[in-house]
Amino acid sequence: MMETVNVKNIGLRGVTVADTKVSFIDGKEGVLVYRGYRIEDLARNATFPEVAYLLLHEILPDTKQLSYFNERLQKASEIPAYLYETLKHYPVDANPMDVLQAGVPLLAMADPELSDDTREANVRKAVRLIARLPVLVAAWHRIRQGLEPLPADNSLSHAANFLWQLHGVKPSEKMAHILDTCLVLHADHTFNASTFSCRQVVSSRAHIYAGVTAGIGALSGSLHGGANALVMKMLLSLKEEKDIAGWVKKQLESGERIMGMGHAVYKTMDPRAKFLKEMALSLGKETGQEKLVDLSMQIEQAALAEFEKRGKTEIKPNVDFYSASVYHLLGIPSDLMTPIFAISRIAGWTAHIIEEKTGEAQVKPALY
């Protein structure tokens, strides 16, 4: 039966397309919850593999389960040899998000369970995807520089191993911990644009890789995951700027946005942003690059003051505002910032795809 629906504006904002048990947001209160756990608790106490387990299995793992899950992630991380071969043929200036979008269907070709659409098989495919996306991103970064990809180091954590495969240098414990926390913070966010693309694609019974490939496409847009790279561009362009407050004012007066400020859902501080700000401050000190973090804080203060003058007190720094600085201080080039968003969000995407495929979304009439 068709439903008659009164939507004043086109687009889907505010339309309940389905409900989900994967995560929950209260935008007014600044609350983000994965499977019943507040993001603050997870960011302080859980690692990314724990959070990925939570998103996929609906409960937090015990020590034994977590150790087995970490082992599965490590074992699954090797990408097929033909994929390395194909990467060597790409134009060296290819956008890493295009490389990633091409890479996921290429991974599909090697999956022995591709046509098995059971929940169990899809969880195994999800583990492979979570394990392999970072390896693919790191391999591309090596290959485009004319370097050989590096083998995984199984003595390292998921996040530390990514930094090792990317840079060929083992990261400090602190740096690895900070990246791990970033991955925790970005892992899910209910029906955001990329997650919705993933779910929408598999609703025609397409396989999990086809859904994830669509999610990567949506994430690449500048209104979504692409925003962190634009924040970085803004920071780099303002390195020599003396009058930040003046620049912010001029920007707003000419109708331009301040990248990384404001959010479609949060009408208060994004609960992820405060962790990212703390980490940026701490990393700035560690790396002796306090100037970049100072610049971010100057922009934030000037912007908040200008927004207040304009009665727009709900516009606050979002998840991209400080993540750009954190990634930069971890030595990550700007064009890999959105791919790093993807290697975290893959946990949420796959959890949502499995929910969509099994019809386990919580169907309730509540509207928000």
Add this chain to the structure above:
Amino acid sequence: MMETVNVKNIGLRGVTVADTKVSFIDGKEGVLVYRGYRIEDLARNATFPEVAYLLLHEILPDTKQLSYFNERLQKASEIPAYLYETLKHYPVDANPMDVLQAGVPLLAMADPELSDDTREANVRKAVRLIARLPVLVAAWHRIRQGLEPLPADNSLSHAANFLWQLHGVKPSEKMAHILDTCLVLHADHTFNASTFSCRQVVSSRAHIYAGVTAGIGALSGSLHGGANALVMKMLLSLKEEKDIAGWVKKQLESGERIMGMGHAVYKTMDPRAKFLKEMALSLGKETGQEKLVDLSMQIEQAALAEFEKRGKTEIKPNVDFYSASVYHLLGIPSDLMTPIFAISRIAGWTAHIIEEKTGEAQVKPALY
């Protein structure tokens, strides 16, 4: 502002997410219109390049415009050398829809206008995509058989050249004409699942290739473009079946579907299906393979009779029911049937993406 919307069922069926000027469907009357032209008129009088021009430029081309457009398609059809090289590394049993989904971001890497998001640049990118997808599908089919891809023959039409590059044999005029008509019939269908994915992905300002890649993912599902391959599987499995009526009855009694029957929107004969049936009949005669078409007609008759008994007179053959036979009689393997859907629908996808990006959808409160 959030809107409160009363949807009884989750999912988007019947929800007006946007409106479009690209095409129009009246499901009750069995009417499909591209840019104001009924599909029957286009199928009888227009070629696929004319229809692609119509979808992209909103008007039918005159002779000069069409000749220039055909020339542009031919000139744009060469795919980059690195793409051939990568294809040679894929597993030979890779699903062609995965090859196609990987292929589109690989094409993005070669587009000199990738970051130009103006309407004009996107129309040029659309022309490249329309020109290149068939070349990619044909190249993969050659390579997986251990054969070299064939260069385009510019003396041939778009459809004829595809059959040439696929089979290495120039098709008869009749066969080329039939494939061309199939491409016309599949070129657009308003907000179907794959088109919606395309539009949804680019709504975050992702590029046109990212959107198309998502569309290919959605199309691959068995509830969407993947259905034609399943019709073919059904036909091949019933080749030796003596009691078609009995098989149909048993199928429905055990709650199974008859592949290719019924449609989410059409409550009468799908206006495309009657053309496909005529073409299947004609090709059956031409190729001496009337048996396959007879089998389809037996299934159709038995199914219609069974549905009538059950009061479900609105269930009729859809676009996939006879297209499977037509493609089979054109010598196209089952696993290339969905990719052929894609090399037609790419015209509609790109027209919709451009509409989404330019905000030119017709915003009206009408609900249907």
